Amino acid sequence: MSTDTKHIQLQQDSIEKETITLNIGPTHPATHGVFQNICEIDGEKILKADSTIGYIHRAFEKIAEHRTFYQVTPLTDRLNYCSAPINNMGWHMTVEKLLGIQVPKRAQYLRVIIMELARIADHLICNSILGVDTGAFSGFLYMMQQREKIYEIWEEVCGARLTTNIGRAGGLERDFNDTAFQKLETFLKEFPKAFKEFEGLLVNNRIFIDRTRGALPVTPEFALSYGFTGPNLRASGVDYDVRVLSPYSSYQDFDFIIPVGTKGDTYDRFMVRNEEIWQSLSIIKQALEKLPEGPYYADAPEYYLPTKPEVYHQMESLIYHFKIVYGEIDAPKGEVFHSVEGANGELGFYLISDGGRSAYRLHFRRPCFIYYQAFTEMVKGALLSDAIIGLSSLNVIAGELDA
Amino acid sequence: MSTITLTTEHVFKRIKERFEGSINHAYEPWGLLTIGIDYTKNYELLSFLRDEEDLQFNFLTDLCGVHWPNDKEKFEVVYHLHSLVNNFRLRIKARIPGEVPHIKSVVKLFPTANWMERETYDFFGIHFDGHPDLRRILNVDEMVIFPLRKEYPLEDNVRTDKKDEMFGR
Amino acid sequence: MSSIAIPKPKLVEAPDGLMGPGYFATRLDKVIGYARQYSIWPLPFATSCCGIEFMATMGTHYDFSRFGTERLSFSPRQADLLMVMGTIAKKMGPVLKQVYEQMSEPRWVMAVGACASSGGIFDSYSVLQGIDHIIPVDVYVPGCAPRPEQIIDGIMRIQDLVRNEPLRRRNSPEYKKLMESYGIKTE
Numbered sequence: 001m002s003t004d005t006k007h008i009q010l011q012q013d014s015i016e017k018e019t020i021t022l023n024i025g026p027t028h029p030a031t032h033g034v035f036q037n038i039c040e041i042d043g044e045k046i047l048k049a050d051s052t053i054g055y056i057h058r059a060f061e062k063i064a065e066h067r068t069f070y071q072v073t074p075l076t077d078r079l080n081y082c083s084a085p086i087n088n089m090g091w092h093m094t095v096e097k098l099l100g101i102q103v104p105k106r107a108q109y110l111r112v113i114i115m116e117l118a119r120i121a122d123h124l125i126c127n128s129i130l131g132v133d134t135g136a137f138s139g140f141l142y143m144m145q146q147r148e149k150i151y152e153i154w155e156e157v158c159g160a161r162l163t164t165n166i167g168r169a170g171g172l173e174r175d176f177n178d179t180a181f182q183k184l185e186t187f188l189k190e191f192p193k194a195f196k197e198f199e200g201l202l203v204n205n206r207i208f209i210d211r212t213r214g215a216l217p218v219t220p221e222f223a224l225s226y227g228f229t230g231p232n233l234r235a236s237g238v239d240y241d242v243r244v245l246s247p248y249s250s251y252q253d254f255d256f257i258i259p260v261g262t263k264g265d266t267y268d269r270f271m272v273r274n275e276e277i278w279q280s281l282s283i284i285k286q287a288l289e290k291l292p293e294g295p296y297y298a299d300a301p302e303y304y305l306p307t308k309p310e311v312y313h314q315m316e317s318l319i320y321h322f323k324i325v326y327g328e329i330d331a332p333k334g335e336v337f338h339s340v341e342g343a344n345g346e347l348g349f350y351l352i353s354d355g356g357r358s359a360y361r362l363h364f365r366r367p368c369f370i371y372y373q374a375f376t377e378m379v380k381g382a383l384l385s386d387a388i389i390g391l392s393s394l395n396v397i398a399g400e401l402d403a
Numbered sequence: 404m405s406t407i408t409l410t411t412e413h414v415f416k417r418i419k420e421r422f423e424g425s426i427n428h429a430y431e432p433w434g435l436l437t438i439g440i441d442y443t444k445n446y447e448l449l450s451f452l453r454d455e456e457d458l459q460f461n462f463l464t465d466l467c468g469v470h471w472p473n474d475k476e477k478f479e480v481v482y483h484l485h486s487l488v489n490n491f492r493l494r495i496k497a498r499i500p501g502e503v504p505h506i507k508s509v510v511k512l513f514p515t516a517n518w519m520e521r522e523t524y525d526f527f528g529i530h531f532d533g534h535p536d537l538r539r540i541l542n543v544d545e546m547v548i549f550p551l552r553k554e555y556p557l558e559d560n561v562r563t564d565k566k567d568e569m570f571g572r
Numbered sequence: 573m574s575s576i577a578i579p580k581p582k583l584v585e586a587p588d589g590l591m592g593p594g595y596f597a598t599r600l601d602k603v604i605g606y607a608r609q610y611s612i613w614p615l616p617f618a619t620s621c622c623g624i625e626f627m628a629t630m631g632t633h634y635d636f637s638r639f640g641t642e643r644l645s646f647s648p649r650q651a652d653l654l655m656v657m658g659t660i661a662k663k664m665g666p667v668l669k670q671v672y673e674q675m676s677e678p679r680w681v682m683a684v685g686a687c688a689s690s691g692g693i694f695d696s697y698s699v700l701q702g703i704d705h706i707i708p709v710d711v712y713v714p715g716c717a718p719r720p721e722q723i724i725d726g727i728m729r730i731q732d733l734v735r736n737e738p739l740r741r742r743n744s745p746e747y748k749k750l751m752e753s754y755g756i757k758t759e
Contacts (some may be wrong), residue, residue, distance in 0.1 A: 054541035054542060057541040059557070062557050065557070082431075097433060139531075201436040224461060224487075226514055227513070227515030238487075240487055245490050332435065335470070337435060337494065348464060348465055348483070350465060350467060350483070352469065361469050363465070363467040369518065369522075370518070372518075373517055
């Protein structure tokens with residue numbers, strides 16, 4: 001619904017001209033996360049909004065200063081919990097950059113597969129919830145079923161569903177087993193059909209289009225000045241993707257396009273995410289086809305945990321095992337910044353190491369935190385109902401927002 | 404992909420031309436040009452980097468604070484800039500002296516700095532002069548400490564089940 | 573596709589009582605407990621990761637509604653069960669308490685996940701170390717994040733409590749004392 005619909009003009013001092021203050025949040029089914037928006041509304045139109053965040057501030061950065069590098073991985077799980085593996089991998093790559101570890105190709109390709117699955121899982125949640133918010137519940141039910149399939153693959157790879165803790169600095173903790181490959185292939189075969197069905201429900205649906213087109217549009221200039229990244233930036237037409245501009249984990253080996261929108265409204269954001277799911281599928285297929293043989297971890301015994309039989313039978317492995325578990329690795333002094341393309345945008349890690357067993361300072365560049373501040377600007381003059389679906393399409397994850 | 408590519412030498416030369424006396428140090432850890440500047444010059448430098456034709460650092464990727472309790476200048480603000488047109492990243496650091504650190508806000512240049520500066524204030528107590536609305540963002544307003552400063556403990560003392568001897572302390 | 577054998581619908585077994593031709597006598601609170609058990613209206617108070625697992629629990633694959641919790645209530649005033657899922661920061665504490673106070677008796681609370689139960693891995697200055705510091709909890713579900721099966725198990729433990737609760741429990745001096753210890757007013 002566009003905002004330029006004609007409103008009834010009332011006299012300035014009319015009693016109906018009075019505005020009301022509406023409080024949305026901190027816990028409200030429409031916010032999909034814990035943050036508060038206090039809106040001043042005139043009828044259905046939002047005049048002013050103010051957001052309060054920090055309702056699940058968990059002090060990640062302070063905790064990370066007291067944990068060894070590998071103990072930080074579980075923390076990154078809980079940043080954007082809809083796509084935890086991307087956060088894990090981003091963190092591992094940051095540590096690898098600091099320590100100068102070169103990861104073998106096979107591990108890089110397997111990581112790409114895991115990360116792209118995570119991207120699909122994340123976009124599925126965002127898009128199906130957008131459907132729920134606009135009144136189409138069935139899409140959500142179909143897609144939840146498919147997301148379970150992705151969780152099953154992760155379970156094979158790491159044992160966990162949601163907070164995955166996949167991989168280690170230096171590679172993966174184990175190779176994919178046969179069941180994992182089997183499940184992955186079944187997923188690649190069955191998911192496109194189900195997803196087409198989902199798209200059929202919404203993409204050309206008149207009600208959905210009318211509802212989302214023109215809702216909370218974002219211009220490219222506005223998006224860039226407010227630090228938008230990821231699908232939300234691309235929806236407004238800027239083709240910035242970390243995977244292409246600064247490739248990591250062998251993304252340069254794969255052929256994919258960056259979908260962009262034109263208006264940056266809710267419908268564009270939805271469509272960009274949809275297309276990204278197709279692109280992710282294609283990347284997974286390419287990675288599976290090209291998957292090289294070889295080791296799944298780097299040859300860096302001083303940083304990568306040895307296998308259990310080695311620990312029991314070899315003196316050196318036992319020593320390394322102890323050193324790594326106690327965090328007594330020789331980390332160089334210095335600072336690195338590494339960023340990956342998270343499901344919501346550029347997820348950066350700024351790590352300062354003083355050579356000790358834990359980070360001197362670790363700062364997460366959380367995409368949600370940075371672009372959510374624009375929300376109060378975006379909703380000015382918009383309809384309340386548009387603000388709700390706009391917020392849903394921005395996909396603000398509270399865990400990432402509040403660190 | 405863009406055909407124009409910036410080189411580290413060029414960027415450094417351009418900054419040096421303009422801010423000769425204000426550069427404290429410059430180095431390149433892990434391939435990222437890092438320039439430490441005088442903290443009073445942060446606004447001018449960022450505005451220069453954003454607006455020059457050949458540089459166009461128009462994207463503020465990140466802004467954060469660091470606490471160095473053992474140094475003379477205890478606080479530091481780190482900016483990560485990205486020139487999307489040239490695909491070039493740059494790190495700017497500014498050390499701030501004093502017990503109550505003050506530095507110029509860059510919200511006017513990059514609206515995205517708004518919440519990042521509020522977060523830095525919340526964590527470290529670094530005051531950003533000229534910020535439109537500098538108050539705590541993640542913690543409760545009643546909080547009196549700046550929790551990410553090194554002297555404050557991570558853990559809260561409300562837990563009674565965590566006995567020191569169980570943790571070798 | 574092979575045919576799937578559809579199991580016979582299982583009825584809830586009747587409570588203990590005296591049965592004879594044409595009559596069945598039992599205690600009133602047992603009947604009420606049975607009725608309440610399968611008509612719980614949960615309020616999902618989802619803040620973080622566990623909330624996503626709750627989404628999976630409620631979704632098609634695990635289908636939470638099978639256990640008699642079909643109707644989610646997003647308003648505390650009509651809810652019977654408060655499901656706290658995810659980290660509760662100190663900033664959130666007063667909000668949670670207010671939500672609890674708005675619920676009408678009888679009310680039950682389920683702390684889902686390590687964070688809600690004990691603060692979990694976030695032993696930091698900003699996180700409440702377990703929601704039982706501010707409101708009484710009936711069932712704790714361990715895990716970070718708990719699997720949907722665990723959440724369902726938690727619900728079934730709540731159902732046990734609901735079924736076996738004496739009618740006068742909420743008026744007892746012990747209960748009033750418990751509420752007072754949390755500073756929650758009872759009418």
